[in-house]
Amino acid sequence: MNLQREQMLKNIIRLHNLGALVFWRPDELVITCGYFPLWGLSFLVCTENDEPVLFVPELEPEDILPENVKVKKFPWGLMDCANPWEILINLIKETLTEKNVQHLPVSFIKSIGGTAPCMMSGEQPPLPADLVDRLSSLTEGGFKDATQDLLNLYVYKTEADVQCLYRTHRIAAIAVDTFYENLKPGISEAELAGLIEYAVHRMIGSDGIYFSKAWPMILSGRNAAAGGKYNRSTGKKLQPGEMVMLEMAICVNGYWADITRTGQTGELSEQQKKIFNLVLEAQQKAITMMKPGVLMADIDAVARKHIKDAGLGAYFNHALGHHVGFRYHDMGPSLSPDSAGVLKEGMLLTVEPGIYGEEIGCGVRIEDNILITKDGFEMLSDYPRLLTNKEI
Amino acid sequence: MNLQREQMLKNIIRLHNLGALVFWRPDELVITCGYFPLWGLSFLVCTENDEPVLFVPELEPEDILPENVKVKKFPWGLMDCANPWEILINLIKETLTEKNVQHLPVSFIKSIGGTAPCMMSGEQPPLPADLVDRLSSLTEGGFKDATQDLLNLYVYKTEADVQCLYRTHRIAAIAVDTFYENLKPGISEAELAGLIEYAVHRMIGSDGIYFSKAWPMILSGRNAAAGGKYNRSTGKKLQPGEMVMLEMAICVNGYWADITRTGQTGELSEQQKKIFNLVLEAQQKAITMMKPGVLMADIDAVARKHIKDAGLGAYFNHALGHHVGFRYHDMGPSLSPDSAGVLKEGMLLTVEPGIYGEEIGCGVRIEDNILITKDGFEMLSDYPRLLTNKEI
Numbered sequence: 001m002n003l004q005r006e007q008m009l010k011n012i013i014r015l016h017n018l019g020a021l022v023f024w025r026p027d028e029l030v031i032t033c034g035y036f037p038l039w040g041l042s043f044l045v046c047t048e049n050d051e052p053v054l055f056v057p058e059l060e061p062e063d064i065l066p067e068n069v070k071v072k073k074f075p076w077g078l079m080d081c082a083n084p085w086e087i088l089i090n091l092i093k094e095t096l097t098e099k100n101v102q103h104l105p106v107s108f109i110k111s112i113g114g115t116a117p118c119m120m121s122g123e124q125p126p127l128p129a130d131l132v133d134r135l136s137s138l139t140e141g142g143f144k145d146a147t148q149d150l151l152n153l154y155v156y157k158t159e160a161d162v163q164c165l166y167r168t169h170r171i172a173a174i175a176v177d178t179f180y181e182n183l184k185p186g187i188s189e190a191e192l193a194g195l196i197e198y199a200v201h202r203m204i205g206s207d208g209i210y211f212s213k214a215w216p217m218i219l220s221g222r223n224a225a226a227g228g229k230y231n232r233s234t235g236k237k238l239q240p241g242e243m244v245m246l247e248m249a250i251c252v253n254g255y256w257a258d259i260t261r262t263g264q265t266g267e268l269s270e271q272q273k274k275i276f277n278l279v280l281e282a283q284q285k286a287i288t289m290m291k292p293g294v295l296m297a298d299i300d301a302v303a304r305k306h307i308k309d310a311g312l313g314a315y316f317n318h319a320l321g322h323h324v325g326f327r328y329h330d331m332g333p334s335l336s337p338d339s340a341g342v343l344k345e346g347m348l349l350t351v352e353p354g355i356y357g358e359e360i361g362c363g364v365r366i367e368d369n370i371l372i373t374k375d376g377f378e379m380l381s382d383y384p385r386l387l388t389n390k391e392i
Numbered sequence: 393m394n395l396q397r398e399q400m401l402k403n404i405i406r407l408h409n410l411g412a413l414v415f416w417r418p419d420e421l422v423i424t425c426g427y428f429p430l431w432g433l434s435f436l437v438c439t440e441n442d443e444p445v446l447f448v449p450e451l452e453p454e455d456i457l458p459e460n461v462k463v464k465k466f467p468w469g470l471m472d473c474a475n476p477w478e479i480l481i482n483l484i485k486e487t488l489t490e491k492n493v494q495h496l497p498v499s500f501i502k503s504i505g506g507t508a509p510c511m512m513s514g515e516q517p518p519l520p521a522d523l524v525d526r527l528s529s530l531t532e533g534g535f536k537d538a539t540q541d542l543l544n545l546y547v548y549k550t551e552a553d554v555q556c557l558y559r560t561h562r563i564a565a566i567a568v569d570t571f572y573e574n575l576k577p578g579i580s581e582a583e584l585a586g587l588i589e590y591a592v593h594r595m596i597g598s599d600g601i602y603f604s605k606a607w608p609m610i611l612s613g614r615n616a617a618a619g620g621k622y623n624r625s626t627g628k629k630l631q632p633g634e635m636v637m638l639e640m641a642i643c644v645n646g647y648w649a650d651i652t653r654t655g656q657t658g659e660l661s662e663q664q665k666k667i668f669n670l671v672l673e674a675q676q677k678a679i680t681m682m683k684p685g686v687l688m689a690d691i692d693a694v695a696r697k698h699i700k701d702a703g704l705g706a707y708f709n710h711a712l713g714h715h716v717g718f719r720y721h722d723m724g725p726s727l728s729p730d731s732a733g734v735l736k737e738g739m740l741l742t743v744e745p746g747i748y749g750e751e752i753g754c755g756v757r758i759e760d761n762i763l764i765t766k767d768g769f770e771m772l773s774d775y776p777r778l779l780t781n782k783e784i
Contacts, residue, residue, distance in 0.1 A: 038624055061622045079710050079728070113518035119624060121513045122607035122641035123720040126505035190604070194593035201586035205627010212582070215514035230453045232430055232511060235597010249514035318471050328515040336471070 001033040001052060001068045002160035008153060012107075013048045016146045019104030019139050020096055021046045024127075026254065027116040027326040028109070031153050034160060035066040036211060036254025040118030040125030041076055044069070045092055047099050055088055064210055085128045089138070096139055105141035109150050116256070116327035119211050155332035156346040157325055161255070162371065165325055165348065167207060168252040169369065169380040172259050175200050175214050176383040179246045183263045183388070189218035189233040200250060208253075215249040215328075224262070224363025227317065227356030240266040243276075243363050249328040257381065258324045258350050260367030264387040272362055275312070275355050276387060279364045282306040282353040286320060286335075290349075290370055290377040296333055296341035303353045304337070315357045321350040324369055347372040348380070393425040393444060393460045394552035400545060404499075405440045408538045411496030411531050412488055413438045416519070418646065419508040419718040420501070423545050426552060427458040428603055428646025432510030432517030433468055436461070437484055439491050447480055456602055477520045481530070488531055497533035501542050508648070508719035511603050547724035548738040549717055553647070554763065557717055557740065559599060560644040561761065561772040564651050567592050567606050568775040571638045575655045575780070581610035581625040592642060600645075607641040607720075616654070616755025619709065619748030632658040635668075635755050641720040649773065650716045650742050652759030656779045664754055667704070667747050668779060671756045674698040674745040678712060678727075682741075682762055682769040688725055688733035695745045696729070707749045713742040716761055739764040740772070 009021060009032065023044045029035045032044055033052065043055040054069045057076035065071055074091055076084040096102050110132055118125055128134070136143040157165065178199040182192050193216045200214035218233045219226070221242040231247060238244060246261045262276065286303040300320040307316045319337075323330035325348045333341025335349060343349075352367030368381045401413060401424065415436040421427045424436055425444065435447040444461045449468035457463055466483055468476040488494050502524055510517055520526070528535040549557065570591040574584050585608045592606035610625045611618070613634040623639060630636060638653045654668065678695040692712040699708045711729075715722035717740045725733025727741060735741075744759030760773045 038622070059621050059623075061624070111521035113516075113520060115516050117509060117513060117516060120607065121509060122605075122643070124505075124507050124509060124516065126721075128505060129503040188594065188597055190596035191594040194590040197593060198586040198590040201589060201625075202580065202583040204582035204625060205580055210626065211624075213514075215512065229451050230430070231451075232453070232603075233593075233596060234602065251514070329518075338474075 001066060002158050004158040004160070005032060009046050010048055012146055012149045013046070015149065016107060016144055017104065018107050018144060018146065019047065019101030019141055020106045021150070022106055022108040022135055022138075025109070025112075025115045026118045030116070030254040031326050033066040033069055034164065034254070035064065036119060038064065038119045040120070041127065043088065043092065045095060047096075047101055050099055053095050055091060057084070085134070089134050092138055102139045103141055104139060105144035106135065106138050107144050107146040107150070108135060109147060112151070112331070114327070114329060116251070116254075121213070151331055154326055154330045155323055156344070157348050157371070158346070161325065164253060164255040165257070165380060167209070168250060168255045168257045170207070171200055171203050171209070171212055171252050172248070172250050172257045172381060173383050174203065175216065175248060175250060176246070176259065176261055179216075179261060180263060180384065180386060183238070183244060183265060185238050185240045185265045188235050188237050189220055189223070190235055192218045192238070193233040196246070196248070210253060212252050213250070217247045218244060219247065219363060220244040222358060225356055225358045225361065227354060227363055227365070238265050241269070243272060245363055245365055247365070247367075256325055256327050257369050258328055258367060259369070259381055260352055260365045261383070261385060262364045262366060266388070268387060269361070271360065273387070275360065275362045276364050278307060278310050278312065279353050279355055279366050280385060283351055283366050283368070286351050286353070287368070287370055287377065287379065290343060290372060291375060292343055292345050292372060294343045296335045296339040296343065297337060300335045300337055300339065303351070307353065307355060312355050312360070315355045315360065316353060317356070318354065321352055324348055324350050343372050345372055345374050393458060394550050396550040396552070397424060401438050402440055404538055404541045405438070407541065408499060408536055409496065410499050410536060410538065411439065411493030411533055412498045413542070414498055414500040414527055414530075417501070417507045418510045422508070422646035423718050425458040425461055426556060426646070427456065428511060430456065430511045432512070433519065435480065435484065437487060439488075439493055442491055445487050447483060449476070477526070481526050484530055494531045495533055496531060497536035498527065498530050499536050499538040499542070500527060501539055504543070504723070506719070506721060508643070508646075513605070543723055546718055546722045547715055548736070549740050549763070550738070553717065556645060556647040557649070557763075557772060559601070560642060560647045560649045562599070563592055563595050563601070563604055563644050564640070564642050564649045564773060565775050566595065567608065567640060567642060568638070568651065568653055571608075571653060572655060572776065572778060575630070575636060575657060577630050577632045577657045580627050580629050581612055581615070582627055584610045584630070585625040588638070588640070602645060604644050605642070609639045610636060611639065611755060612636040614750060617748055617750045617753065619746060619755055619757070630657050633661070635664060637755055637757055639757070648717055648719055649761050650720055650759060651761070651773055652744055652757045653775070653777065654756045654758060658780070660779060661753070663752065665779070667752065667754045668756050670699060670702050670704065671745050671747055671758050672777060675743055675758050675760070678745070679743050679760070679762055679769065679771065682735060682764060683767060684735055684737050684764060686735045688727045688731040688735065689729060692727045692729055692731065695743070699745065699747060704747050704752070707747045707752065708745060709748070710746065713744055716740055716742050735764050737764055737766050
């Protein structure tokens with residue numbers, strides 16, 4: 001557990017006079033101690049005065065467990081154990097009594113939308129249906145709401161988080177290269193997506209990586225023109241002279257990036273080239289403004305104005321950006337017209353203007369991940385933004 | 393929506409005197425109308441006398457929507473809509489009033505563990521935190537519990553489901569071939585897994601497939617010997633003479649299979665060959681017994697006895713099998729020592745004995761998916777069960 005984050009957690013505990021905070025969702029465990037669970041069945045219990053205790057199922061691999069936390073196991077997944085959750089809850093209660101906080105309330109995020117999957121993303125974790133009720137009665141103090149302070153943990157990346165996010169973005173560079181290298185007429189959207197998945201998955205084992213997975217979506221021609229509407233790869237084959245978008249979630253050891261590139265399979269029309277450059281200019285204008293203190297709505301406005309001034313405002317039909325890093329879309333105020341958010345050091349945001357329309361024969365989005373630094377910004381995804389693979 | 397399933401839903405509505413049933417989890421939508429959502433934000437409302445109504449976000453692709461249901465859109469994902477969920481709830485209320493069931497209670501599954509991901513498995517759907525409360529007050533009749541009857545929907549596959557499951561298993565055959573073809577010393581677990589993912593993903597567009605994704609886990613040598621404990625691929629490279637397990641979830645258009653094969657990279661020891669054959673025999677003995685009316689515990693017992701009689705009972709440390717098809721692990725009684733379940737026509741179950749142990753130098757599991765027919769069984773995953781790629 002890193003010191004910056006530990007301090008934030010202790011502040012929340014003190015502010016609300018809590019006995020403990022409990023975390024279990026994959027993104028919460030990454031935020032609190034940089035740990036991305038395999039089964040999604042691990043529980044971190046933080047108290048004010050001691051090191052946190054992490055309760056993990058017997059089947060959790062030891063090499064991915066975080067440092068500086070005490071680990072206790074519970075018998076989930078063993079054939080001869082009929083009630084692992086009863087055992088877990090009793091273990092947590094005992095721990096809270098040992099720490100002498102059994103009279104104080106506990107807090108956790110009761111329910112949020114869109115959490116990150118665990119390592120085994122083919123199935124959501126089999127948590128008990130009455131989990132929230134069970135956790136609410138861990139102590140005599142019951143449950144106390146601290147939701148807003150807990151959600152605020154998402155919008156700030158610590159120095160330790162940033163090191164992990166650098167690594168995610170190194171892997172994303174490989175994905176982007178694979179996209180441009182295979183951007184040729186005849187390949188299907190799904191096949192190109194599959195090649196990118198493969199290039200990312202095989203990086204496990206290098207650079208301290210125990211999990212590396214991309215969810216690339218390739219949208220070509222009419223599918224790109226439909227913009228973010230249909231976020232998927234189909235069996236459609238790339239045709240000559242089509243615009244092709246790569247929209248990609250990528251996760252390395254629990255840290256996420258969200259990248260879009262737009263390319264082209266062959267000859268460019270003047271219109272396509274013009275619109276591509278317009279999107280790129282809008283993006284660069286917005287990014288250049290980014291530093292602590294700037295209003296998020298103002299950044300959105302600059303990109304939006306650039307596109308509107310070219311007469312294409314109606315074709316930019318989504319927000320300019322969102323927080324990212326602990327999941328594909330982190331919570332928090334977005335870069336959008338009505339946002340009340342203000343940039344602060346340690347925020348990581350996507351900047352992703354787009355122009356889409358069948359009638360203009362175009363689907364272009366360019367998306368990068370921008371870290372707000374002490375006095376400006378750092379682009380974590382400074383990969384090629386090209387139109388064709390011939391430019392490589 | 394297929395007629396067999398529609399009849400089951402109407403029976404539940406009548407039995408509990410309900411106004412409507414509501415479904416939204418990806419596996420629930422596959423069960424009820426064979427529809428696998430992209431965003432995971434679609435809601436099916438079934439009443440007794442009319443065709444079901446499916447509420448989908450504006451951004452849901454039309455070509456994946458099911459037939460024989462009425463579709464209504466709600467404005468989730470549009471930038472100028474601040475409160476799509478308010479609009480959705482009002483739309484459902486209006487529909488229930490039109491159908492004149494606004495005085496009757498509604499029912500749905502409030503909370504279950506381990507649901508399937510939606511097509512975009514890199515993020516769980518951003519459902520509102522108070523969803524259950526909102527749905528509970530759709531009508532004056534409030535919420536009425538019918539959980540057990542709703543969960544029972546999972547254990548029975550209709551004829552229409554079986555046709556879709558055949559297709560999933562045709563794609564799984566490609567995955568198994570890819571596993572054996574690349575089973576060579578020097579390749580890493582993650583690289584082999586990535587090749588399988590690619591081979592499965594590229595099948596989108598053929599055979600009516602709009603979604604095709606595998607979650608393969610390759611476990612070799614000491615990782616295979618740890619059995620199901622660590623369900624993941626690492627950077628470890630395959631060594632000569634190691635046993636290698638492929639454990640795989642695979643989903644095609646929302647229908648799932650769960651397959652395991654065990655192979656070998658080079659020369660076999662007599663011990664390894666003996667244990668491999670023991671597992672295979674245990675599996676085949678169990679499968680041969682399967683037909684309607686047989687106790688699930690009895691099937692588990694036969695496989696377990698075969699392994700125990702060889703003195704290796706302690707190394708088979710999990711249940712023999714579970715329901716599968718609507719997700720990686722469907723709910724319902726399992727093939728296990730204490731199971732009270734009885735086989736019935738239309739059930740789809742895995743049969744997956746295994747023997748694992750560092751001290752016996754082995755990790756072997758062989759897992760197939762078995763459909764219970766009117767008077768016996770049908771194996772949906774009759775792919776090679778080989779030890780080395782030289783046998784192909």
